[in-house]
Amino acid sequence: MNEDEAERLANRMALLASDSGEAEAAGRAVGQLAVRLGLTGGDLRDIVMRGAAQGTDNRALEDAYRAMRRERDKLLLEAARLRQALTRARAAAQLGKLLGAIGLVAVIAGGVYVWLGSSQAPSGAAVAGDMASGVVGLVHVDAALVYARADRNAALVTTLHGGDRVIVRRLIWNRLVQWAEIEVGGQVGYVPAADLHLM
DSSP states (O other): OOHHHHHHHHHHHHGGGSOHHHHHHHHHHHHHHHHHHTOOHHHHHHHHHHHHHHHTTHHHHHHHHHHHHHHHHHHHHHHHHHHHHHHHHHHHHHHHHHHHHHHHHHHHHHHHHHHHHHHHSOOHHHHHHHHHHOEEEEEOSSEEEEESSSSTTSOEEEEEETTOEEEEEEEEEETTEEEEEEEETTEEEEEEGGGEEEO
């Protein structure tokens, strides 16, 4: 008996539990099919008993099935957590790229600003010639900090205010910033050249 024949026999035997009319027809169909397949009454009994014996193992199968479902649920939960972590990592990476791009644009813009500012300033030769006789610088910002060295981390000497005039001795560059070396109150100090208007 092949698998298809066994399935037909099982379907007909299942109909034996129907109402009386269908059950009688199913009984006749089971008998006819058994004869056609060459099965005896003893064969049918053995088939039913084997099925009943296998049914007693259903509890172990159900326990194994429940254990597999619990394991599946754990794996699904872990997969969901991993997806969330991956989403957060991707968002952090995109934010890092965005901040990096903004930083690059800021650096380029700063470089262009410095370049344009230096290109509009008087030529080095002209400034050097004027410095020999002492050029007057006019403070054109509200407050200009004067440092002991051409460095924003240096000690503060004093503070100049808008409209103050100072003697500019020379212009120097340090860390992409142009500084003016000035004389103020008998002292030498350094102020960002962008804060002064050379006259």
